[in-house]
Amino acid sequence: MIAKVLLTIWMTVIIVAAFLYADAAVGFPGETSRILFFHVPQAWVATLSFLLSMIASCVYLARRNLKADYLALSAAELGLLFCLLATASGSIFAKAAWGSFWNWDPRQTSIVILLMIYGAYFALRSAVGDPEKRRVFAAVYSILAFVTVPFLVFVVPRITASLHPEDTMNPAKPGMDPKTLKVFLGSLLAYTGLFIWILRLRLRLLNLEGMQEPEFVVTEKMDLEGEKQ
Amino acid sequence: MKEGLNFVLGVNLIIWSGLAFYLFILDRKIKKLEETSTARRK
Amino acid sequence: MKSGRWITETGSSTYLSEAVAIWLRDLRGEFRTRYAVNAILMFAVTTLIAVSFSIGSFRIGEAEQPFLYAVLLWIILVFSALSGLSRSFVKEEEAGTMDVLKLSARPQAVFLGKLFFNLTLLGALELIIVPSFILLMNYEIKLPGLFTAMVVSGGIGLGGGTTIVAAMIAQASARGALFSVLSFPLLLPLMITAIKGCEKAAVGANNPGWPEVRIAVAYSIVMIVMSLFLFPLIWEE
């Protein structure tokens, strides 16, 4: 409980610091670079949750315990949410810094492709009726999609960058003077904390739903009883 | 330029406090649900 | 029956021979019903005609031609593949032969057999579409060797990436649309690479070691190896 209160305070500190304490990075019009204290952690959490969902999927395929699937599902849901946030904040920044909401800069392409993978993941989950098959297929797909991510990270920037000669400086890391770095890392920590907080809430909800299923012979393999959180 | 920042800061803080508050409510609601369901199960 | 021939030892035949049996069976079935070939070729030919009619070789300047034509070629190839490659599994499910196949063949053999079948379809698709695309659009290619290597390795990647997805959607509802939605994100890295490779081939840029072709080959190997591990999980209940 205390952790959540601390996290709330910490995030507030970060928000204030992002606007007052840190100063705007050079090379960007006016104060626009400040959004990066929020945009980059969002993208970071989206990728982190995709990785977590993939690992949970591997665990599910290996041991077929329901908890792993719940984790894979909630991580994917949160990943999609943060991916949308990152795309939105990214295009706001693009509008302010380069004048156009969308110009397929390598960072934007990778985020959109991640968005499409999540979209496909949930399309697959909703298209398979049998619960057992749905969980296996979703797990297999998230592993397959994860395997293509390294190609995206290395292939897309190298190729799309050269496709757009007027590609300007990569906005990922603004000029990292110590003050900005402190706030940036703090924000990264805050967002990761927020991610874990919401994830746990979502997991507890899924467990509650899981318990609603009718009383039937429950095997030790499928332990639906939530062990003490 | 500065006062523009204060406005944006204010908006962000309001959004964040709303979100945090919502999360705390969710937390309590789920805890209550968990108690009732574990009670029913015993 | 002659004296009962008990199958005592388990692996009496290699995966490959079983896969070839499935491949030949699929080819024979396809030759008679032309179920998948029609879908793919119809789609490819109509899109090709539409593209060449609307854009034609006169409207685009010399400078952009190599890149834009490479994009158009690969859009036609990828979406034609997506319109037909799921058929081999979907037909098995709809005809009810999937259960018998599950009972008689090993999952890896089924995957390889279907992969070979899909690659055959893609080979036919490329043999017909790529030359006619080059003719219809009189697409000038300076390095034909690199271009062919790119088209072939891209095609193998297409087959490698989509076969396991086809097996999954065959056992799900809303099959057609789902196949493209699921396959496209997986194919994007391959498609971007192939476009880049074909553009370089057309422009004749010096391109030591054909990096794009090597990326496409690496992609195919990764996807096929991953699919071999994952396929048994989606094949057996």
Next chain:
Amino acid sequence: MKSMYSLEVSDLCKHYSETLLFKDISFELHPGEVLAITGWNGSGKSTLLRIIAGLVRPTTGKVEMFFKGESIPKESRRRFVGMVAPAFSLYEELTALENLEFFCKVRGIAYDRKSCLAMMERTGLSENAHKLCRNYSSGMKQRLKLAQALLHSPPLLLLDEPGCNLDSKGMKIVENIIAAQRQRGMTVIASNEKREVDYGDRVINLSE
């Protein structure tokens, strides 16, 4: 011959999301025995057979086949099992012989025309071995499914309503098959027809 093969099913249970199909099904089977499984429609007869064949995963419980005392891994169980079910169908665009040829090769048995033709003879299909299955009547398709299930002379034969769509001659063939299988292997029949249930030495009723 007696203890060469055996099948052990221990406290099987299967449910589909809400409905519970059956619970605590246990039995053992040895060569020479025929087990009949009966029950109302939807009582899970076919599902039980599919679980034994390894096509479906049970919610709880275990199915194990032994060869000379050693447990056969699930992946290779299919080489020791032949199954016929109404939901199955063979490749319509191929001829009967091509179907059998395919199933021989895919199971890794050396394909020889003679034994396939002999199998066709045994199921009374020899005169239209070269016709496309699309033009087969449902009875003839059912007999071809029986032929396919016996190709690799499986020690365990699973028959889900073997007699469906069969005329009296067809039923005679099924009887011979069951009699022949009794000599050297195990058989499980799932059916509601009294005649087929009577083939079984033991009967399990799923909807008691």
